[in-house]
Amino acid sequence: MQDAPPSPLVIGIDVGGTKTRLRALIGASTVADHVRSSSGWRPHDPEAAARWLTALVHETLPAGARPAALAVGGHACETPRQCAGIAAALHARLRAPVRVVGDAELLVPAAGLTEGVGLVAGTGSVAVGRLADGRPVQVGGWGAVLGDEGGAAGLVREAARALWAAHDRGEPPDALATALTAAFEVAEVPALGAALEGVSDVSADWGRHAPVVFAAADAGSVLAAEVVADGGRALAGLVARLAARGLAVDDVVVAGGTILSQPRLYDAFATALAAALPDARPRPLRDPPVDGAVALARSLL
Known part of the structure; x- marks a missing residue:
């Protein structure tokens, strides 16, 4: 009887406007659960964002640990093109499957749901969801000077x-x-x-x-x-x-x-x-x- 293959290492990262949290798990076992400041996060520069995330992964995981998959919810990652650029740059560094979405898109899966709307009202405000064909839609989130009503x-x-x-x-x-x-x-x-x-x-x-x-x-x-x-x-x-x-x-x-x-x-x-x-x-x-x-x-x- 062969031993079961080892469970893969998966990483989830929530980059908020103020703080960032990384969780890494192998199966149900937590390898890392780390919170730090989001200072230095530059989502409008894909290469800079990927460098920042890569450094976070390397400083948090045990030496030699390699992720099998990684997903990021990024504050101010506002368009599919922007998120895809960060994902491509991050994949080039980590050589693992990567998905990057806006941070509000983490809410529905965090609640154990596969569909629905995520609404955030913290410092700012935004609502996000996906069409039946999977395309993301964001409304609000336009900053405190002109928008963010209810934040x-x-x-x-x-x-x-x-x-x-x-x-x-x-x-x-x-x-x-x-x-x-x-x-x-x-x-x-x-x-x-x-x-x-x-x-x-x-x-x-x-x-x-x-x-x-x-x-x-x-x-x-x-x-x-x-x-x-x-x-x-x-x-x-x-x-x-x-x-x-x-x-x-x-x-x-x-x-x-x-x-x-x-x-x-x-x-x-x-x-x-x-x-x-x-x-x-x-x-x-x-x-x-x-x-x-x-x-x-x-x-x-």
């Missing part, structure tokens, strides 16, 4: 806009005005414009102040409550946009630190989703997205 940075931007409109109407400052001016260390609402424009990293520096919007809503600010409700409706609108393009949206896997840590936003999203798409089921993701990358890597074998 942390977008909520702060819309809170400032709501305060300016209230100021123009001659309304006195409310709890949102007090909280947001304090967060940006300015004395009054009109000064928020220069403060928002003067940050070095729009997404991060705006997004980190999102908790004050929720706190103001909880304290009774009607403006803040409306901003959060609008954010939830905008997130539901991303899913509706995918449905209008013919994607299956029965299961909507929801992830992101903002929406999963803020029940007010999640409830606004779920309510708007039920109104727009009654058959769609929101499913908060409880497992790490890197599990989706591992599932995609195993599918390559």
Whole structure:
């Protein structure tokens, strides 16, 4: 009786906007589970992205270990051409089957599903899915300056806009005005414009102040409550946009630190989703997205 062949080594990598997680497994046994900063990730330069990922693999795996398959979910990997370029450059270095997708595409396989929509509302926001022929579709995710409604940075931007409109109407400052001016260390609402424009990293520096919007809503600010409700409706609108393009949206896997840590936003999203798409089921993701990358890597074998 021959011994069973050894199980292959598979690697899944989730490159997020802030941190990156790599999981490597042989069968059910974990070989590596490593978290590091995403600093240096350059997804718009395929060769640079492949070098960065190769270095991560080599510094994480035991000496001499060779992957049989690898899948990557990459932050800001926004088009099939871009992802394919990174995959080709990475394959040339590792000589193993490689698949690269946008990081939001990890959510559906991480939830143990084969089809559905992934919705992320963290610092930014995006929704992704695949058509029946396998082509990926992404909506949203256009950055905090012009988009990312329902994400942390977008909520702060819309809170400032709501305060300016209230100021123009001659309304006195409310709890949102007090909280947001304090967060940006300015004395009054009109000064928020220069403060928002003067940050070095729009997404991060705006997004980190999102908790004050929720706190103001909880304290009774009607403006803040409306901003959060609008954010939830905008997130539901991303899913509706995918449905209008013919994607299956029965299961909507929801992830992101903002929406999963803020029940007010999640409830606004779920309510708007039920109104727009009654058959769609929101499913908060409880497992790490890197599990989706591992599932995609195993599918390559």
